[in-house]
Amino acid sequence: xxxxxxxxxxxxxxxxxxxxxxxxxxxxxxxxxxxxxxxxxxxxxxxxxxxxxxxxxxxxxxxxxxxxxxxxxxxxxxxxxxxxxxxxxxxxxxxxxxxxxxxxxxxxxxxxxxxxxxxxxxxxxxxxxxxxxxxxxxxxxxxxxxxxxxxxxxxxxxxxxxxxxxxxxxxxxxxxxxxxxxxxxxxxxxxxxxxxxxxxxxxxxxxxxxxxxxxxxxxxxxxxxxxxxxxxxxxxxxxxxxxxxxxxxxxxxxxxxxxxxxxxxxxxxxxxxxxxxxxxxxxxxxxxxxxxxxxxxxxxxxxxxxxxxxxxxxxxxxxxxxxxxxxxxxxxxxxxxxxxxxxxxxxxxxxxxxxxxxxxxxxxxxxxxxxxxxxxxxxxxxxxxxxxxxxxxxxxxxxxxxxxxxxxxxxxxxxxxxxxxxxxxxxxxxxxxxxxxxxxxxxxxxxxxxxxxxxxxxxxxxxxxxxxxxxxxxxxxxxxxxxxxxxxxxxxxxxxxxxxxxxxxxxxxxxxxxxxxxxxxxxxxxxxxxxxxxxxxxxxxxxxxxxxxxxxxxxxxxxxxxxxxxxxxxxxxxxxxxxxxxxxxxxxxxxxxxxxxxxxxxxxxxxxxxxxxxxxxxxxxxxxxxxxxxxxxxxxxxxxxxxxxxxxxxxxxxxxxx
Numbered sequence: 001x002x003x004x005x006x007x008x009x010x011x012x013x014x015x016x017x018x019x020x021x022x023x024x025x026x027x028x029x030x031x032x033x034x035x036x037x038x039x040x041x042x043x044x045x046x047x048x049x050x051x052x053x054x055x056x057x058x059x060x061x062x063x064x065x066x067x068x069x070x071x072x073x074x075x076x077x078x079x080x081x082x083x084x085x086x087x088x089x090x091x092x093x094x095x096x097x098x099x100x101x102x103x104x105x106x107x108x109x110x111x112x113x114x115x116x117x118x119x120x121x122x123x124x125x126x127x128x129x130x131x132x133x134x135x136x137x138x139x140x141x142x143x144x145x146x147x148x149x150x151x152x153x154x155x156x157x158x159x160x161x162x163x164x165x166x167x168x169x170x171x172x173x174x175x176x177x178x179x180x181x182x183x184x185x186x187x188x189x190x191x192x193x194x195x196x197x198x199x200x201x202x203x204x205x206x207x208x209x210x211x212x213x214x215x216x217x218x219x220x221x222x223x224x225x226x227x228x229x230x231x232x233x234x235x236x237x238x239x240x241x242x243x244x245x246x247x248x249x250x251x252x253x254x255x256x257x258x259x260x261x262x263x264x265x266x267x268x269x270x271x272x273x274x275x276x277x278x279x280x281x282x283x284x285x286x287x288x289x290x291x292x293x294x295x296x297x298x299x300x301x302x303x304x305x306x307x308x309x310x311x312x313x314x315x316x317x318x319x320x321x322x323x324x325x326x327x328x329x330x331x332x333x334x335x336x337x338x339x340x341x342x343x344x345x346x347x348x349x350x351x352x353x354x355x356x357x358x359x360x361x362x363x364x365x366x367x368x369x370x371x372x373x374x375x376x377x378x379x380x381x382x383x384x385x386x387x388x389x390x391x392x393x394x395x396x397x398x399x400x401x402x403x404x405x406x407x408x409x410x411x412x413x414x415x416x417x418x419x420x421x422x423x424x425x426x427x428x429x430x431x432x433x434x435x436x437x438x439x440x441x442x443x444x445x446x447x448x449x450x451x452x453x454x455x456x457x458x459x460x461x462x463x464x465x466x467x468x469x470x471x472x473x474x475x476x477x478x479x480x481x482x483x484x485x486x487x488x489x490x491x492x493x494x495x496x497x498x499x500x501x502x503x504x505x506x507x508x509x510x511x512x513x514x515x516x517x518x519x520x521x522x523x524x525x526x527x528x529x530x531x532x533x534x535x536x537x538x539x540x541x542x543x544x545x546x547x548x549x550x551x552x553x554x555x556x557x558x559x560x561x562x563x564x565x566x567x568x569x570x571x572x573x574x575x576x577x578x579x580x581x582x583x584x585x586x587x588x589x590x591x592x593x594x595x596x597x598x599x600x601x602x603x604x605x606x607x608x609x610x611x612x613x614x615x616x617x618x619x620x621x622x623x624x625x626x627x628x629x630x631x632x633x634x635x636x637x638x639x640x641x642x643x644x645x646x647x648x649x650x651x652x653x654x655x656x657x658x
Contacts, residue, residue, distance in 0.1 A: 001217065001263050001264075001265055002212040002217040002218075002219060002262055002263065002264050002265070003217050003218050003219070003264065003265045003266075003267050003272070003275065004218070004219040004220070004221040004258065004264050004265075004266060004267070004268050005043075005045065005181075005218075005219075005220060005266065005268065005269055005271075005272040006042060006044050006221055006222045006223075006255075006266070007044070007045035007046075007047060007079060007119070007142065007183070007220075007222065007223040007224075007269055008033055008044060008045070008046055008047070008214050008222070008224075008225075008226040009047050009048070009119065009223075009224055009225050009226060010029075010030060010033075010047065010048035010052055010226050010227075011048065011049065011052055011085055011225070011227065011349070012025060012026075012048060012051075012052045012055045012056070012531070012593070013049070013051065013052065013084070013085065013347055013348060014225070014227050015348075015349035015350070015351075015352040015353040015354045015358075016353040016354070016355060017227065017353075017355075018355055018357065018358075019357065019358065021054060021235015021528045022059055022588055023059055023060065024231065025231055026056060026059060026060045026063055026303070027060075028230045028231045029226045029227050029229060029230060029231050030056065030062060030063055030226065032229070032230065032248035032345065033046065033226055033248075034063070034066050034070060034076075035248075036068060036248065036251070036255075037070055037075050037076040038066075038070060038075060040252055040255060040256075041075070042076075042255060042266055042270070043074075043075065043076060043077065043266055043267065043268035044076045044077070044268075045077050045079045045117075045142075045223075045268065045269035046067070046076055046077070046078060046079065047072070047079035047119045047142075048079070048081060048083050048106060049081045049083060049084050049085055049103060049105075049553045050081075050082065050083040050084075050102055050104075050105070050106030050107065051083055051344065051347075051559050052086050052104040053106055053107070053110050054106055054110065057110055057300040064110055064111070064207040064253065067111065068110075068111050068112060068113075071111060071113055072112075072113075072558075073162075076268075077115075077117075077268045077269055077270055078107060078111060078113055078115045078606060079115055079117050079118065079119050079269060080100075080104070080107070080115035080117065080118035080119070080120075080136075080138060081103060081104060081118065081119055081121060082096075082099040082100050082102070082103040082104040082121065082343070083098075083099050083102035083340060083343045083344075084099060084343045084344055084346065084347040084348075085121045085122065085347055085348045085349065086099050086121055086346045086347060086348065087121060087122060087124045087304070087307045087308075087346075087348050087351075087554040088120075088121060088124065088126065088128075088129040088132060088589050089124055089126035089128065089129065089294045089304065089557040089587035089589070090124075090304070090308055090318060090344070090346075090557065090589065090613075091126070091309060091321070091325070091346055091557055091589060092322070092325050092329075092557070092589050092590065092607060093128070093132065093555075093557065093558055093559045093589070094325065094328075094372040095321075095325050095331055095339075095342060095343065095346060096129065096132045096176075096340040096557050096558075097132060097135065097136075097532070098120075098336075098342075098343060098640065099327070099343045099346075100132060100133070100135075100136035100341075101136070102336060102339065102340055102343060104136060104137070104282060105336075109204070109484060114137070115138070115139060116138065116139045116140065116270055117139065117140040117141065117142060117269055117273065118133050118136070118138040118140075118141050118142070119141070119142040119223075120141060120142065120143045120144075121348065122296065122297065122307070122348050123143060123144040123147070123183065123295070123296055123297030123298075124273070124294055124295075124296045124297075124307070124348075125143050125144075125287060125288065125294065125295045126288065126293070126294050126556035126557050126558065126562065126587060127166075127167065127168060127169055127286045127287070127288055127556070127558065127562045128169055128555060128556045128557045128559065128560065128562055128587075129556075129557050129558060130166045130167065130168035130169075130177070130178055130558070131169055131170070131349070131558045131559050131560070132557065132558055132559075133178060134168060134176065138178065139178070139179070140179045140180065140181055140270075141166065141178050141179075141180055141181070141182075142180070142181045142182075142183055142223065142269070143166070143180055143182065143183065143287070143295075144182070144183045144184070144185055144223075144295065144296070144297040144298070145159075145162060145182035145183060145184055145220070145448045145519060146184065146186065147185075147292065147295040147296060147297065147298075148162070148163075148182075148186045148287045148288075148295050149162055150179075150292060150295070151287065151288050151289045151291065151292030151295045152285070152287065152289060153289070154569070159215045159216060160216070160280065160312055162182070162283075163180065163283045163284060163285040163287060164179060164180065164276060164280050164281075164282055164283045164284070165177035165178060165179050165180060165282060165283065165284035165285075166178050166179075166180050166284070166285070167284050167285060167286045167287075167350070168284070168558070169558050169559065169560040169561065169562055171562070172629065174282065174284030177284040179276070179277055180287075181220075181269055181272060181273045181276070182220055183220050183223030183224075183297070184219075184220045184223070185297060185298045185299070187208075187211065187219065187220055187221060187222070188220070188221075188222045188223055188224040188287075189224075189298075190204055190207060190208075191204070191221060191222050191251075191254070192224070192228065194254055195229060195247050195250050195251050196228075197245075200413055201254060201257060202251075203641060205257060205258070205261055205262065208221070208258065208262060208264075209262055212262065212264075216441050218267075218272060218275060218279070219264075220390070220651070221258070221264075224388060229247040229248055229251060230246060230247045230248055230512055238297045259279055265634030271465075278646055286562075288562070288564075288566070289564070289568065289619065290552065290564040290565060290566055290568060290570050290620070291568055291569060291571075291584070292584055293554070293556065293562070293564060293584060293585075293586050293587075294584065294585070294586070294587060295461055299576075300576035300577075300580070300583050301576045301577065301580040301639060302582075302641070303576070303582065303583050303584055303585070304584065304585050304587070304615075305582050305584075305585050305615060305634070305639070306351070306352065306614070306639055306641060307348050307351040307352070308351075308585065308615045308634075308637075308638045308658065309476050309487065309614075309615050309634050309635060309636050310351070310636075310637050310638065310639045310641050310642045311350075311351040311352060311354075311642065311643065311646075312351075312354065312359055312643045312645065312646055313529075313645070313646035313647060314351045314646075315529075315612070315613060315614070315635055315636065315646070315647070315649055316646060316647045316649060317345070317350065317366070317611040318351075318609070319609060319610060319611060319613040320343050320345075320366055320369075320370060321342065321346050322609040322610045322613055323370070323373070323376070323610035323611075324342050324369050324370070324373070325342060325346070325537065326610050327373050330340065330348055341365065341369060342363070342369075344362075345362065345365065345366055345369070348499075350362050350535065351641070352641045353641055354436050356635060362597045375613055376611075380620075381408065381589065384486040384488055384493065386484040386485065386486050386495065387484060387485055387486070388482065388483075388484055388485075388634070389402070389483065389485065390408075392484075392485040392486075392513045394485075394487070394492065395487045395492060395513060397413060397414050397513065398411070398412065398413045398492055398511075398513070399411070399412045400485070406422070407421060407422055408420070408421060408422070408429060409422055409426075409483070411492070411494075411511065413435075413511045413513055414513060414514075415433060415434040415435065415515070415516035416431075416432070416433060416434075416511050416516055416517075417430070417431075417432045417433075417438065417440075418430065418431045418432075418509075418511070418518065419443075419481075420433075420494075420509070421460070422443065422480065422481055422482070422483065423480055424458075424463075424478040424479075425463060425464075425476075425477035425478050425479055425481055425496065425498065425507065426462070426481050426483055426494065426496040426507060426509065427444065427460035427461055427462045427463045427478070428442060428443055428444065428460070428461040428462040429443055429444045429461075430442075430443035430444070430542070431443060431461070431518065431655070433516045433656070433657040434516060435516055435578055435657035436602060436603075440542055440545055440547035441540065441541060441542055441545055441546060441602065441603065442461050442539050442540065442541060442603075442655070443461055443540060443542050444458065444460050444461060444540060445458070445459040445540055445542070445628075446458055449625075450623050450624065450625075450628065451623070451624040451625065452623060452624070454624055455628055459528075459540045459628075459630065460478065460538070460540065461538065461539050461540045462507075462520055462537065462538070462539070463476060463477055463478065463507075463536075463538045464476065464477040464500070464505060464507075464534075464535070464536045465533075465534075465538065465632075466500075466501060466530055466532065466533070466534045466535075467532050467533050467581070468530045468531055468532025468533075468638070469532060469578055469579065469581075469638070470531040470532060470638070471530075471531070471532070473501070473530075473532070475500060475501055477498060477500060477505055477507065479498050481496035481497070482496075483495065483496045483499055484496075490512060490513050490514050491511060491512055491513060492510070492511045492513060493507065493508060493509070493510050494509045494510075495507065495508045495509075497526075500524070500527055501527045501528065501530070502526060502527060502528055503523055503524060503525050503526025503527035503528075504524075504525045504526060504527070505521060505522065505525075505527065506521075506522075506523040506525065507520070507521065507523075508520070508521035508522075508523070509521075509613060515656070516655070516657050517655070517656040518654070518655045519652060519653065519654045519655075520537050520652070520653045521650070521652040521653075522536045522537065522651045522652070523652070524648045524650065527648060528648075529635075529636055529645070529646040529647060529648050530636055531638060531642055532581060532636065532637075532638050532645055533573070533581040533582065533634060533636060533637050533638060534634065534635045534636040534648070534652050535573065535617070535632040535633060535634050536614070536632070536633050536635060537630040537631075537632065537633045537653045538630060538631070538633075539630060539631045539632070539655075540629070540630050541629040541630070541631075543626035543627050543629065544625075546597045546628055547597045547598040547599050548597070548598060548627075549565055549566060549567060549598060550565075550566040550595065550596070550597050550602075550629070551563055551564065551565050551566070551595070551596045551597075552564045552566065552593060552594070552595055552617070552618070553593070553594040553595075553596075554586045554587065554588050554592075554593055554594075555587070555588065555589050555590045555592075556586065556587030556588070556589060557587055557589055561594065565620075566620050566627075566629065568620075569620060569621045569622070570584070570618045570619065570620040570621075571583065571584075571619055571620075571621070572584035572585050572586075572617035572618050572619065573617045573619055573634075574619075574633060577641065579638060579640065580638065580639045580640070581637045581638040581639070582617065582634070582637045583615070583632065585615040585616060585617050586615070586616045586617070586618070588609075588615075588616050589609070590609075591606055591607045591608055591609040592604060592605060592606045592607075593605040593616055593631070594658060595658075596658070601657075602657070602658060603610055603625055603655060603656070603657060603658060604654075604655075604656050604657070604658045605631070605653060605654070605655055606653070606654045607633070607651065607652060607653050607654070608652070611649060611650070612635070612649035612650060613649075613652045613653075614633040614634060614635055614649075614651055615633065615634040615637075616631060616632070616633055616634075617631070617633070617634055618630070619632075620630055633651060633653065635648055635649065635651060636648070
């Protein structure tokens with residue numbers, strides 16, 4: 001006999017719902033859900049944030065009383081979320097910790113219970129979040145299965161090969177792993193189509209029957225939004241039109257048919273999780289990979305960059321949230337209201353199809369929070385005595401030399417050797433540190449280096465690339481430049497200025513004369529945030545001087561770095577479609593990526609997310625005569641949430657040997 005479970009996600013902060021429509025959502029979506037549990041004896045899972053629960057309490061306390069009554073009677077089950085629907089892999093550990101703490105407090109205060117299972121917000125998963133959930137006391141989590149299987153290379157494997165438990169960032173000890181209750185994107189989307197009248201019920205029942213026969217008997221029939229039945233958020237022009245028939249009634253009839261025609265037995269989420277653990281051998285793994293470091297729900301357009309560098313102004317919003325979080329941490333704040341306000345600014349819905357009024361309110365709250373911190377450290381007026389090469393006297397221990405063509409400029413300083421290509425925007429031809437044996441590990445691979453025509457181009461380092469299918473622009477910084485030099489505060493500085501898009505780009509390179517440290521800076525003057533992608537500090541690794549395998553360490557919302565082995569192709573910056581410019585990225589919530597090869601630690605790449613919360617992206621593939629690997633930092637990407645306007649933040653990257 002097949003078994004299945006239902007889980008409904010409630011979110012009054014749904015990006016495109018106007019505040020004045022909240023009572024309508026409660027009446028049309030949330031009350032029918034409780035009636036479904038009460039009258040049909042369906043052991044539903046109901047997941048909602050503490051913020052949503054509090055909003056319902058203030059607007060319709062009878063709903064909260066009824067929910068509490070049904071929970072106590074065991075007619076439905078509370079699934080945890082947090083205070084807000086925060087994208088955990090993009091926020092620092094302390095913010096995630098507070099988000100869970102505040103959510104649990106709200107559940108206890110308003111419902112008198114504590115959930116045992118948590119749903120990964122927006123199904124945006126990272127290994128670090130397992131540690132967050134475990135610390136909060138959860139005994140299991142809900143995650144989308146399809147994209148985890150994709151990340152683990154299991155897309156064509158039997159479902160029995162899917163891990164049963166998620167490991168955190170610690171040692172591979174599955175005793176501390178959390179069991180996973182899987183959601184299924186195709187199953188929930190199929191149910192939505194039937195209820196919306198877009199798919200015949202008979203066709204759906206046949207599909208579920210095939211899935212039961214193929215996958216086994218435990219089916220995640222529905223794990224998604226409640227606000228799409230008998231209500232349309234107004235998010236897309238392609239939303240199904242309301243037919244006039246009750247979609248909740250149609251959903252109830254569908255559940256009846258699943259019972260009558262397929263003999264489906266309904267389980268609560270906790271019962272389903274217990275059944276899975278009893279039935280399947282324990283398999284504990286980390287549920288991400290270098291190709292998919294942050295698996296997300298549904299199809300490829302729903303990737304992590306949807307909440308990081310798209311939307312109305314995600315880059316600036318995330319940078320300011322990092323700044324507010326850093327200030328709370330610096331003061332060792334234990335003020336729940338301050339952390340609550342920050343969690344609300346970090347809510348995912350502000351980063352997608354947010355309404356004008358709600359965006360304006362959030363912007364005012366954000367400004368008020370930043371005003372309490374005082375002005376950010378402003379860039380001082382540039383009073384340096386910049387000079388061209390022929391007039392500049394280098395500091396002691398520094399040499400500058402042009403090759404006969406005046407194209408390549410060699411800079412040597414204590415511990416650092418670097419060659420720049422002045423014909424190509426002062427990009428880096430090679431960069432080496434004494435601590436890594438003087439072997440250049442970042443630089444340029446000229447056209448012809450790779451055997452395949454697929455890689456028949458020049459691959460520079462330190463460059464900038466803007467691409468916009470909307471305006472049909474592709475702009476790079478690969479122009480002749482005449483650099484200027486200065487020495488200041490123990491650094492050798494170089495700057496190059498060139499026209500870029502509708503303004504000017506100033507690139508700066510700094511070499512610290514006391515340490516092996518190089519800084520790449522990018523300042524955009526009068527350049528509009530594009531409806532497209534803007535990637536800076538593009539770095540090409542020189543594999544001929546490296547020893548495989550390479551590893552990358554990156555913190556993504558948890559207390560410790562996650563480790564990714566570059567053992568499979570990764571194409572984070574590849575477009576998902578003509579209107580979605582990328583498919584993946586790293587969270588890098590502490591502003592650093594650490595690289596190592598088989599010899600040991602190699603490079604540390606660091607930046608300040610309180611100033612610019614750029615998204616690191618990786619391109620890696622096997623090639624001849626050596627692998628092809630590039631890192632780049634995105635300041636903007638394109639998807640369906642991207643809006644004109646917003647701001648660009650200056651970006652500064654420090655490269656140093658580890």
